[in-house]
Every structure is written in C-alpha cells, then in structure tokens.
Amino acid sequence: MNAASWAERPSLIGRTGKAVVLTAIVVAVVFPVYMVVLTSLSTQEAVTRAGGLVTVPGEMSFAAYEELFAGGVVTRAVLVSLGVTVAGTFISLTVTTLAAYGLSRPGSLLHRPLLFLVLLTFLFGPGLIPKYLVVSGLGLIDSYWSLILPVAVTAFNLVVTRAFFLSIPGEVTDSARVDGASEFTILRRIVLPMSRGVIAVIGLLYAVGYWNAFFDAVLYLNDTAKWPLQLVLRQYVYQGQSMFVGQSADAAAAGRSLPPNLAIQMSIVVIALVPVLFVYPFVQRHFTKGVLIGAVKG
Amino acid sequence: MLERSADSGAAGDLTAPAVPDTTRGAGGRVRRVSLRARLRRDWQLLLMTVPAIGLLLVFHYVPLLGNVIAFQDYSPYVGIKDSPWVGLANFQWLVLDESFWDATLNTLTITAFQLVFYFPVPIVLAILLDSVVRPRLRLLIQSVVYMPHFFSWVLVVTLFQQMFGGAGLLSQTLRDHGYSGLDIMTNPDTFLLLVTGETIWKDAGWGAIIFLAALAAIDQNLYEAAAVDGAGRRRRLWHVTLPGLRPVVVLLLILRLGDALNVGFEQFFIQRDAVGRDAAEVLDTFVYWRTLLTGEWSYGAAAGLVKGVVGLILILVANKVAHRFGEQGIYKRS
Structure with missing residues (x-):
C-alpha cells in the first residue's frame, strides 16, 4: 500500500x-x-x-558443537528429533491431504457425517488420562510412534487444506475425470501441484509441532535414552543438571560426560532453534499471501 | 469456521456451506443418485479419508469414551470392564479438594490477567505494522515478529531464564553496577507478569496476523473520505480503523472467554517446579500431577472431564453470544 x-x-x-x-x-x-x-x-x-x-x-x-556432536546424549537426541520430525511430517502431510481431498466434494457419500466427525474434535478434547490409557493400551509407551500417531492429524490443518482444495474450480478436475483419471491421480498430478503454498504452510506447522514435541515425550517416553531434543534442553539447560545425571548407561560407557558450561548449554539451545530458523524463511511468505487467513475466515 | 455442521445452522448465518450441498456428477449435473451408484462413484474419496478418520477415532473418540473411568475406581490391572463403578464419588472428592479449587482459581486469574494485558497487544501491533508503508520493510518486520511463535515453550522459557533468571543477563548487569541480583524466574509474586511477558514475546506477532487481514479488508475509500472531511490521523484511527477491526476483536474476545480454562499446558508444566505450586498450578498440570504420579487415574479423569465439559459449555455459550453480536460462529486457534 x-x-x-x-x-x-x-x-x-x-x-x-x-x-x-x-x-x-x-x-x-x-x-x-x-x-x-x-x-x-x-x-x-x-x-x-x-x-x-x-x-x-x-x-x-566451535568447541562446544564439536563436543556435543562427538556422540552422547545430545547427538542422539538430535537424531531422534530429526527422525520423528521427518517421518511425522511425511505421515501427517500424506494423511491430511488425502482426507482433505476426500472431503472436498460436498454431496459425496458420507461427506457430511465424516466432516462432522472432524469438526467435532475442535469442541471437546478427550482429556489427558484417557488418551494416555489408549496410547499405553496400544503398547506405544517408549515407542517413537507415540510421538507421531496421536498428533498425526489435526482438525485445524485438515480444515485449512480442505478449504483450499474447495477453492479450486471444479472444471479443472472434471476434465481429467472424464478422461478416466482416478481420484488419486487427480490429487497427485493436478491438485497438489496447485497447492504448494498451503502444503508448505501446514507442513511447517506439523514439522514445528514434531520438532518441538515436549509434553508427549514426557508422558510416553520413560526411557531417557529415547528422549528428543526438547527434553534434553529442559534437563541440561533450563534445569541446569549436570550431564552425568540421567545419562543412560551406554552413553556413560562411551565416556562422554559433559559438564554443562554456558557455551555448551547455549549450543543446545541453538541446535533446538536452528531448524526453525532455517525452514521458516522459505515458508513465511505464504503466511502473508493469506493462505491461513483465507481458510480461517472461510 | 468454514462450514458448520447441521446442528448449529439456525442462527443468522454468514457461514453457509461454501458450495451448495448437492450431488454433482462428472459433468456438473445436479440430481439424486442411488446409494450404490454413489458408492461406485465415491469409493475412492471414501478410501482417502480412511487413515485420517481412523486416527481421529483411535486417538480422539476412543479416549473420549474412555472418560467412563471417571465414574469408576479404575485400576489398570483390572481394566475398564471389571473396575468397580463408584458413581459420582470422584466428583464429590473433587469438589472437596482444595488444591483443585486453587488450580481453577489460578487458571482463571491467568486468563483474566492475559485478557487485559496480552489480548490488546496483537491489535496494537497490527495497527503499527499496517502503518509501515514500505512493503519490504514491513515484510521484514513481520517475518521477525512471527518467528517466536515457532519456538517451543522450553526454548522460550530457557531464553527468558537466560535474560531474567538468577544468573541471567539482567541480574548480571545489576550486579556489575553494584545492585543485588534479581531472579524473576522463581518468584511466585511476579509469575503472572512473567508468563504474560513470555506469551507476548512468543505469540503477539503471530496473533497480529488475523488483525492485519482485517485491516487490509478495510475500504481505503473510507480513509480518503474521512480525510477529505477533515479528520486527522487520530480521528481516522478512531472512526475508521477501530470500527473496521471490531468484528474480529469481538469474535476473538468471545472465543478467548469460551476458552477460559485453557491457558496452555507446557508453559506452566515447565515452570511449575521453579515457581511453586501455589502460583503455577493450573488445571491441566493439576490433572497430570494428581494422576500420573499417584496412580489415581479415575480422579484425574474426573478432573479432566469437568474441565472438558465446562470448557464445552463455555465455547457453546460464547458461540451463541457471537451470533447474538452478528458475528461468525466457532473458530478456534489450533
């Protein structure tokens, strides 16, 4: 302006x-x-x-970083967080775009009840305890899946993506359908290439969610050897515990016992920060393009 | 929200479905089709929704049903089926439990405090950002202020600790100049200020997005007309900008009220030990500490259920009020 x-x-x-x-x-x-x-x-x-x-x-x-990446608690936590983030984001994007497309044709079979099922999750959270019992009942305690599956789909991201798909004119996909293309082909070849912005934004939201996963890990991972980065950050930096404490047996055996001096503590903070700083600039221009707002305002 | 569901369609509607709810065939025909034909036509779409719906059923709706343990004396070794039913006993205990009421009071205090001291910040920030004329500069500032939204709470709290903690920058500077150090991070008396400060730092920029959109939607001719009529900057702000923001402000305000029992979990969970229970125990952390550490599953579930039901009622009431104001219906921050 x-x-x-x-x-x-x-x-x-x-x-x-x-x-x-x-x-x-x-x-x-x-x-x-x-x-x-x-x-x-x-x-x-x-x-x-x-x-x-x-x-x-x-x-x-670079001494602090060399020390942290020489193996031990932080190296492993970074690998855990990266693995969960990459796998989780891939699963989330797949599941979310599929469902968003599946729900983007009003009037299709079961469209309304299924959409209702999704929207209802906005209104009422199931509560911490029953959710914990389900996760533990499925045998996911101490499994990395416990950080992914319960949060793999959020209704908000699904609704945002669906809103974008709805805004694509029907004529675009109709002709492909007449030519006998399957819905999967249409989604992959026509709809997804048109939706890079919205995919980038919800991909960022999901990825940041996985990278920042903290409380789910507190709840579901008892084995400290499996801790993701955010828990390591809390223990050694915020709480300032000595790196000897709570280290798992095999890490101690590997001979890495770090006194958390300030440079090392701040290196852990930076490691937790960097992926966000790195990915963010590529995605943030879509915020201003109004991908989210358009969807929220409907 | 984009498309509200059948049950709430009555009140004056800005939220009718984006596309008419008709059956549309390949050629855009509009007519009713038999179930079997629809299945043949739509089975691929249905198949696509299966993974997401499955996940929601397992991790949302099954736990929802799992709330029945609030009416039991549940033991994980016996299971839901064989645990004894105790009716409302857990809820009776809850009503008599002082620490439950303390947590409720803390939660409501924090909500009230943040309504006054956090809520207006994104609005002011949006107006300020909107007044930056040069687009590149504006984009740069926007990118910077949105960013902390993507930092985890552990990270934000850690950064605050490094700035304002006992060994942090502020204390250090004070000591260097002969004053005594100051530890804001562990002081229960200033906890409200601390959490509000953290929330502003983390989320005010992100929160400004929706107001920026509302500002962009204001008709520029209104400003021009006001200026021609002799209205200065301040009067244009008062008579054009603020009325333009009003619908969004009212909507978000009401929704925040409907969300009064949610103040965010991790922020308080992380800082509870440093500050102490008296100031930092909120409903969510109460449920966690009372259950997972003591094994009183049913009791924790009861507390969670009370919070969920009250929250649901608040949201529905807030939604009603929103309609009364002629605003859109439910939309909730994720």
Missing part, C-alpha cells in the same frame, strides 16, 4: 516514535537469539570474561 495523495505527511515526531517502537520490538525478538548464538560460539575464556552471556563478539570457537 502506498501513501495516498490525500494523506498528510506524517510529523517528524510521529515518524521517529514509530521507528523507535518498531526497532525496539525487532530488537526484543532478535537480541536474545543473537546472544545465545554468540555465546555458543565463544571460547570458555570469552564466556568467563563476560561473566555470563556474551554480548560483544570475542574469540570464536
């Missing part, structure tokens, strides 16, 4: 004030992240000299 001709030029004070406030907001978001990254890359001496978090770049070192 460009300034229209009728608009008076904003006063100097107004413009300065706005610039100051906006800068402050951006700094408030970026500064903690900047300090954490910087500290994780600093040598032990630089951290000691700063007396805590490093704000001014000094001697840099």
